Amino acid sequence: MSKDFSYYLSKFLKDYLIIERNMSSHTIRSYKKTFQILIDYLVNIKAFKLKDITFENVTREVIIEFLTYLEEDKKNSIRTRNQRLASLKSFYQYCAIDEIDNIDNIRKILGIKAKKEIKKVMNYLTEEELQKIFNSIDTSTNKGRRNLTLLTLLYDTASRASEIINLKVEDIHLEEKYIVLTGKGNKQRIVSMMEQTKKLLIRYIEENNIQEGYLFNKNGKKMNNEFIKDIIKSSIKSEKTISPHTFRHTRAVHLLDKGVNIIYIQELLGHTSINTTMEYAKVIEKTKFEAIEKASPKIDNTLPDWNNDEDLLSQLLSL
Numbered sequence: 001m002s003k004d005f006s007y008y009l010s011k012f013l014k015d016y017l018i019i020e021r022n023m024s025s026h027t028i029r030s031y032k033k034t035f036q037i038l039i040d041y042l043v044n045i046k047a048f049k050l051k052d053i054t055f056e057n058v059t060r061e062v063i064i065e066f067l068t069y070l071e072e073d074k075k076n077s078i079r080t081r082n083q084r085l086a087s088l089k090s091f092y093q094y095c096a097i098d099e100i101d102n103i104d105n106i107r108k109i110l111g112i113k114a115k116k117e118i119k120k121v122m123n124y125l126t127e128e129e130l131q132k133i134f135n136s137i138d139t140s141t142n143k144g145r146r147n148l149t150l151l152t153l154l155y156d157t158a159s160r161a162s163e164i165i166n167l168k169v170e171d172i173h174l175e176e177k178y179i180v181l182t183g184k185g186n187k188q189r190i191v192s193m194m195e196q197t198k199k200l201l202i203r204y205i206e207e208n209n210i211q212e213g214y215l216f217n218k219n220g221k222k223m224n225n226e227f228i229k230d231i232i233k234s235s236i237k238s239e240k241t242i243s244p245h246t247f248r249h250t251r252a253v254h255l256l257d258k259g260v261n262i263i264y265i266q267e268l269l270g271h272t273s274i275n276t277t278m279e280y281a282k283v284i285e286k287t288k289f290e291a292i293e294k295a296s297p298k299i300d301n302t303l304p305d306w307n308n309d310e311d312l313l314s315q316l317l318s319l
Contacts, residue, residue, distance in 0.1 A: 034087040055102035124249040158251040161244035
């Protein structure tokens with residue numbers, strides 16, 4: 001790569017994201033992955049030589065072709081495609097301050113719009129379905145008791161899978177019944193827990209003699225996202241597609257259904273914007289409307305043809 005592009009990319013990944021933005025290691029990995037895929041595309045698909053990867057040669061058209069390649073060849077979702085674009089635009093915004101000579105090309109790339117994403121139907125469990133899942137877990141084994149503790153914690157605190165994986169013993173405050181979660185961008189929030197969750201945690205910690213470090217670990221090392229997915233797959237038999245995020249959705253919907261203030265739910269979920277939390281309110285309203293419609297008597301909505309009513313017709317014509 002030419003010195004200008006490689007120089008800025010190195011500074012962006014090593015200094016800007018880490019020192020100035022203080023982004024999490026997970027987010028930085030995502031940025032690095034974007035540029036690894038881009039460079040691989042430019043070299044192996046577009047036949048660029050490394051020295052030809054410059055601000056001048058990587059045009060708006062090339063970036064759009066790359067985004068199309070992600071969708072059509074790599075079979076990436078619209079969401080992933082938009083995330084890759086967001087990473088690229090963040091880099092070009094960083095470069096725009098100093099790269100005056102290439103500002104026109106940079107502005108054209110910054111002007112690329114994200115694709116509209118068709119939102120999936122929110123997947124959540126009814127209270128009966130959730131209880132059935134918890135009751136089906138075999139708690140006669142250490143593994144079963146661990147699984148019940150993890151899934152209960154996932155639901156009760158409306159956590160993301162990554163937040164549970166990163167949870168450490170020192171983040172748990174059993175007496176006060178709250179935990180400190182570290183979410184996106186290393187932002188921390190305090191989340192309360194139910195008495196039942198507290199009891200499960202006490203038993204799990206004592207039984208496994210966990211005194212410090214990651215709560216759910218293997219030989220002291222934290223698990224990965226696949227760990228929770230495997231627990232769900234092995235513990236739950238359901239017709240619904242259930243992911244770690246299903247428990248988060250379920251908790252939010254249940255709380256809204258019970259009349260809990262949406263501001264509290266926003267804080268619980270760690271949403272920056274109330275608009276994101278409002279999506280759960282839409283689910284509640286839709287569910288209530290469907291229930292009312294189902295319970296309502298069928299009404300004959302066929303109306304007589306006023307053209308056949310001579311008295312009414314003459315009245316209308318005389319007005």
